[in-house]
Amino acid sequence: MEWRRTRELMRARIVALGGEIFADIADHGTVTDAAWTGFIERVAKQLMQRPGPASDCALSLLGDSRPLRQALEASGARLMGEDAPAIRVVAVRRGLTRMRNAAIGGSEHRAKTWGRLDQISRSVAGPDATNRCTIAHFRLLAEHLREHHASDRNLPRTIITIEEYFAEFCADCGPSALDSDAEVERPFLPVEADLPELARSGRFLEECLSQLEDEPGSFVRVHFKMTDPVEFSTSGYCQRQNIDRRRFYRVLEDALSALSTCLTTKAEGLFEHLTGFQSGSEQWSRNPGN
Amino acid sequence: MVSQPWKLDQIEREQAMTSSRKSSNLLAHVLDRQIEPEQEFDDLWFVDAVSDHLHGDAALPDEVVRLIWTSPSARSLYQRMRAELAREATQKWRRHGHALEFERRAADSLQDSDRFSASGVTIRLLYSQATERWMISLQLSREAYEDLPPGLNVRVTDGGGMVWLEGALDRHGGLDGSWTSDESPQDRLRDHPLSIDFF
Numbered sequence: 001m002e003w004r005r006t007r008e009l010m011r012a013r014i015v016a017l018g019g020e021i022f023a024d025i026a027d028h029g030t031v032t033d034a035a036w037t038g039f040i041e042r043v044a045k046q047l048m049q050r051p052g053p054a055s056d057c058a059l060s061l062l063g064d065s066r067p068l069r070q071a072l073e074a075s076g077a078r079l080m081g082e083d084a085p086a087i088r089v090v091a092v093r094r095g096l097t098r099m100r101n102a103a104i105g106g107s108e109h110r111a112k113t114w115g116r117l118d119q120i121s122r123s124v125a126g127p128d129a130t131n132r133c134t135i136a137h138f139r140l141l142a143e144h145l146r147e148h149h150a151s152d153r154n155l156p157r158t159i160i161t162i163e164e165y166f167a168e169f170c171a172d173c174g175p176s177a178l179d180s181d182a183e184v185e186r187p188f189l190p191v192e193a194d195l196p197e198l199a200r201s202g203r204f205l206e207e208c209l210s211q212l213e214d215e216p217g218s219f220v221r222v223h224f225k226m227t228d229p230v231e232f233s234t235s236g237y238c239q240r241q242n243i244d245r246r247r248f249y250r251v252l253e254d255a256l257s258a259l260s261t262c263l264t265t266k267a268e269g270l271f272e273h274l275t276g277f278q279s280g281s282e283q284w285s286r287n288p289g290n
Numbered sequence: 291m292v293s294q295p296w297k298l299d300q301i302e303r304e305q306a307m308t309s310s311r312k313s314s315n316l317l318a319h320v321l322d323r324q325i326e327p328e329q330e331f332d333d334l335w336f337v338d339a340v341s342d343h344l345h346g347d348a349a350l351p352d353e354v355v356r357l358i359w360t361s362p363s364a365r366s367l368y369q370r371m372r373a374e375l376a377r378e379a380t381q382k383w384r385r386h387g388h389a390l391e392f393e394r395r396a397a398d399s400l401q402d403s404d405r406f407s408a409s410g411v412t413i414r415l416l417y418s419q420a421t422e423r424w425m426i427s428l429q430l431s432r433e434a435y436e437d438l439p440p441g442l443n444v445r446v447t448d449g450g451g452m453v454w455l456e457g458a459l460d461r462h463g464g465l466d467g468s469w470t471s472d473e474s475p476q477d478r479l480r481d482h483p484l485s486i487d488f489f
Contacts (some may be wrong), residue, residue: 004363005326012325085319135371139337146334159333160363163370205313205320224316259316260323264360271356 004160006054007096010061012257013046014068014092019250022088025072026080040065061099071095082234084249085223085256113154114169117162120144120155133172138162200270201263208262216255223252324362331357336364340371344441372442376488379438386410388434392484404476410434411486413446415475424469426455428486435463442488449482456489 021039024031031039044062047055072079075091101110124144125132138159145162149155156162166173209217222231231237238245336357342348350358357364383390389408404415410431417424428446430438438444444465445456454475455467469475 002330005328008325008362012323089322134374135337135367136341136374139334142334159337159367201317202313205317220316224313224319226313226316256319256323259320263317263320264324267359268356270359271352 002054002057003100003164006057006061007093007100009047009050009054010043010058010096011089011092013043014096015088015253016257017042017046018072018088018092019246019253021072022079022084022249023246025075026077029076030073031069036065036069061096061103064102065099067098067102068092068095071098080245080249084234085252088253110165110168113156114165117141117155117165118169120149131172133166133170133174135159135163138166201267204263204266205259208259208266211262212255212258216251216258219248219252220255220259321365322362324360326363327361331361331364333363333367337367337371340368344371344375345439347440372489375439375442379442379488382437383410383434386433386437388431388437390486413484424475425466426469426475427464427466428455428459430459430463432463435459438488445487445489446484447487448478448484450478452478452482454484 018039021031021035024035040062044059047058047062071091071094075087078084078087079091081087104110121132121137121141122129124141125137129137141162142157142159145152145155145157156165209220212220218227221227222237223234225231234248235245237243238248336354339348339351339354343350343354354364358368380390388410392406392408392413406413410433412429414427414429415424416427426446428444438459443456443458446454448454452471454469455465457465457467459465471478
């Protein structure tokens with residue numbers, strides 16, 4: 001989870017600061033070395049403003065940012081297309097994961113760990129197992145590793161980290177997301193019927209939207225088709241209103257980040273009554289298995 | 291009984307749901323920009339709690355609901371567990387011969403009050419003169435119902451992508467809803483077959 005936190009800290013800054021870079025890549029397929037270096041320096045400066053283990057890790061990764069640049073260049077014109085907000089996030093995450101993998105010794109080191117993990121996984125699953133790419137198997141494996149390999153720091157210990165290894169190396173899990181530049185998944189939404197309080201989020205979101213200034217608020221409504229009548233395309237709207245699309249997406253991304261912070265604060269407020277109650281996860285964070 | 295101040299009453303929920311549906315794509319993007327909280331959680335404990343909920347009648351503990359709301363990693367695990375369970379249930383239904391698809395209907399076979407059945411599944415359409423609305427109900431046979439883990443939801447969709455019904459089954463294997471489209475269900479049925487999936 002530590003990696004995911006680092007990745008998301010970097011993703012937030014890169015997407016927020018990358019407007020010109022995304023536009024240059026969309027227009028020309030690439031960026032100049034000078035523009036790229038200047039961009040990475042701006043990202044580093046922002047990360048330095050919030051010191052901590054995740055920022056330190058992020059800064060060390062920026063030493064070789066080529067995988068990120070390649071991932072963005074692979075997305076090309078789609079970085080400024082109708083799905084730009086989703087495409088940018090996916091491309092940046094993919095590039096950052098490749099940077100991380102390169103920094104920790106590349107696939108050679110991870111492949112070595114995978115070799116051992118694969119062996120243990122097979123013994124845990126038994127000879128008849130047909131598909132090991134399931135959370136149920138990762139759970140068994142995590143429990144086994146905590147019990148029988150507690151002192152081996154090279155092996156993963158959490159379900160989430162084990163899942164990352166399987167996604168990267170195990171054929172049962174299908175093609176690795178890191179190898180594909182095409183897919184853009186719709187971000188996950190919890191099931192309404194299962195989490196009825198999700199309904200409240202609609203109201204929370206409206207409240208958070210109303211706190212945005214006029215322009216970012218209307219850009220969000222336009223892009224997510226919440227206007228009446230509905231705007232059929234962001235580019236059509238920009239053309240009609242004479243708005244530079246680079247500016248549109250910059251303002252939109254800032255607005256989405258602000259909405260994310262606002263909604264998270266409101267969601268945390270819903271669960272204030274849990275404060276002081278020692279939950280399973282709190283007990284674990286005092287004595288983590290990894 | 292632990293108090294759950296975040297729970298809504300029925301009317302509040304329906305009003306908020308309508309608003310939530312309109313903005314669900316935005317909500318998904320906003321949640322996707324959440325940063326993982328600094329405090330890690332025990333994913334073994336989390337997976338066990340979600341599994342108890344999906345396979346039985348246990349409610350999700352408040353702490354699990356909080357994590358699903360505030361941690362992208364927890365959400366991703368939760369999503370994957372649901373998807374895996376839905377896949378297993380679909381395979382089980384196929385093995386046991388329960389219907390997952392309904393044929394397109396001939397125009398002259400459609401009536402104002404209609405009922406069509408296939409192995410293990412019955413769908414009823416009823417036009418209420420009083421409310422001037424179509425009502426839809428799904429009823430599973432006991433065998434089909436027992437082949438579904440209690441935590442899964444059911445969705446009836448037509449070939450054109452319109453969702454007819456979705457949600458949790460009641461304890462008798464039924465699910466009801468009202469028609470919300472301007473097009474009549476008869477018109478849709480003429481052009482599209484219906485299918486059932488789980489989520």
